[in-house]
Amino acid sequence: MNKKILKRFDSLRLEGEKARSNVIRPGSTIIQVGSATCENAAGAREIREEFRKHIASSGRADIVLHDVGCTGRCSLEPIVGILRPGERPVKYQQVSREGVHRIFTDHVLHGQPVAELILDGTQKSGSRYEILFCRGERCGNLAARGLQARLRERLEQRGVGADVVAVQGVNFADMCVGESKFQGGHFLVRPGNHLYRVASDADLERFIDEHLLADRPVQELIVQEQPIGQNFFELYGDISFFNRQSRIALRNSGIIDPTSLPEYLNAGGFHSLARVLAAGDPDGVIAELSASKLRGRGGGGFPTGSKWQMARKEPGGEKYIICNADEGDPGAFMDRSMLEGDPFSVVEGMIIGGFAIGASRGFFYVRAEYPLAIERIENALAACRKHGLLGEDILGSGFSFDLEIRLGAGAFVCGEETALIHSIEGERGQPRIRPPYPSQSGLWGKPTVINNVETFANVPVILEHGAEWFRHIGSDKSGGTKVFALAGKVNHTGLVEVPIGTTLREIIMEIGGGCPKGKRFKAVQTGGPAGGCIPATHADLAVDYDTLTAMGTIMGSGGMIVMDEDDCMVDIAKFFMKFSADESCGKCTPCREGSKRMLEILERITAGEGREDDIAKLERLGLLMKRTSLCGLGRAAANPVLSTLRHYREEYAAHITEHRCPAKRCAALVRYSILADKCVGCTACARNCPANCIAGAAKKPHAIDPERCIKCGRCFRVCRFGAVERN
């Protein structure tokens, strides 16, 4: 163990702490504003400016504006957090300029939270304390559930009411660090952010007597080390969307200022790197990663430890490490959010990777459509270079390593690793045959490791808390968590990070809140455009790389698009096939010609011109693509069609033989007409018809001219009398 390196790191951390406390003085009120692309698009920049003006005119030096990344609660952005010293943090949703004024005057200045703007309507109870009690569902610790029930009982017996305390059941797999055998319970008490560990009824009594009734935290029962999820739970633990998640890869997103190295250091950042460099044992790093069962988060699911090992054992000379941030799946934004919310953890993971495989240079391959992510990475790299965390002789260890950014020009296929390498080399972005694998011969013919953003973000915490802790969180075959981008017909769209092995039902129905307007959840499409659809009947599937593959879909990079009863599966398959046909590089025959022909057939079917043998043809073409395409993109591109053929064959058949779209989605197969006995002649349909094809006098039944109808469905939606019929 090289003590000099650790000492140097400690002085860097102290320096950071000083720099941070100069910005945020103890006792300040902090106003947190999200500053990722999504937040900015929702108006966060204007909000920030408005707060700045309010702070300036109030003349208060103890109110600080704090930029953070995004939390992943997309549909309710911009989100603002108010942290008054000694009080529970309050988050506000969809804050507008008027909202800023109210929040500032009522809450920031006078301590009265603005109830109707509070995120998800939480914190309506006026209790002094709030307890977030872990149910132990993630680790199967059943004792926790019993203790929680007994705590509630005891509070009732003692007459401690809702004015004093509110208890909420949550799941935080990342809190009881490495204590799988502990039979007891953990809970977090706010304000104060005390994490308790209790094992018996006597502990509960003591907690009630001393902490709740006498305001004296019981030091002996409080966990001293700070688990990585604690900061997140202190801020967001009261919100049901967040408190079932386990934020490990996203541990700092929405909490720290992504542009500030001191804040990252303060959150425990670069400690792993310092320890790794001090230990000077690359094989130890790889062994730890292998033991953690971390698998590639970009979609392939290849064990990261093995990948690094392969590159490490290649004979010396130059090697490279690449971060694949060419996120192109429709509806996926995990990588962007991570790079915008916490770029330093990805950088740290890459430096550790470089050290482990013996590389001296690395590349960020980021799509050019992510300007803010690029800006944040650039800023992070500059800060790291300035403080000796990148460049020559990192932290005095003798290890030299530097990172550069390369921009992707918007080709989806460049997310495929061999195409990505071509793109960096300046060649046409098209895949090549493997083997040789990039870990043997990659960028410029040198051994190269390519990992996804999320994979790198996990590396520092695995080394910090140990492989066993990480493995314990996930399933038997893969450790840790996975971040999903929940989108489509779901109430709470956003980023969801849950332990691998969590069921689809929990992700979609409980965290996601189910489908809007009470519609029936029909299916979910996972893994981006090349993933398959899983029907709602399989909602209890535990999400893992292998279980998804068995269902005919893929983990992919974590896209999850929810569909409800109004979605036509043939139409969905057509949408994704169109995407794949457009984004195929066109190099190999099966992918180029196969996707073109499959798209032709799907267009024919949705237009009501399907032929008897079309299903068989789709299946044959799909299998051809799957078996014979050159790269992973082509091999997976038929998944949306093959999986819907497997689970929704009758929908295809209805289109072809009955010329009927069961979901009433395919315009060519839908007819609109007006029921004369229900129509009151209000003229709403006629006024809204963009094709002017509805005729009829006021107060007389109207009629649609089917020849001119463009089937936009507007009349169906605007009719308040149920007179427009769709079939």
Place this chain on the structure above:
Amino acid sequence: METIQLEIDGKKVEAERGTTLLQAARKAGIEIPTLCHDDRLAPFGACRLCLVEIDRGGRKRLVASCAYEVEDGLVVKTVTEKIVKIRRMIVELLLAEATTGPLEVLAEKYGLKGSRFKGDEPACFLCGLCVRYCAEVKKKDITCFIGRGIGREVAFPSDLARSACPLCRECLPLCPSGAWYSLYLKGYEGMPEEAGPRPGA
């Protein structure tokens, strides 16, 4: 050079380490169909006609024989029912795009009388021989692929590139679809006189 023993279609075959399955098979007199392969060029693996089945300890996989290097003790099958079906399908897909030359021969071999898919007009099927020959053998890079997916085509990247063409015409006979000759001439249409020499008839 180290010699390796492997089995192709039940035949014991010797091959030098570093050579491909296709080379080993052809040396042993076993024919594997190809459209995008040329011995002078690096393996491209795009047409997928040369797929063969390899068996390594009971794990069967389809690989492109033009790029897969020989391995000791590997058991290779170049013709199975599955492979024939795949080749037939690939030829049928390509047949919708072009009908000339080697494709006709392959169509006959796999018993195809035309394609069930409708093509626009006989066109290039993007084997890339012309592009790669110019780049790898002539080191000129006069032509390139542009576009992607079904929009991919062979073209001159610029007037400058076109005017640098040495007019060796060695790319013309390489084309299995017969589309390159007309594309090549078309590429010179509208090129100003002073931009350089142009190919004769």
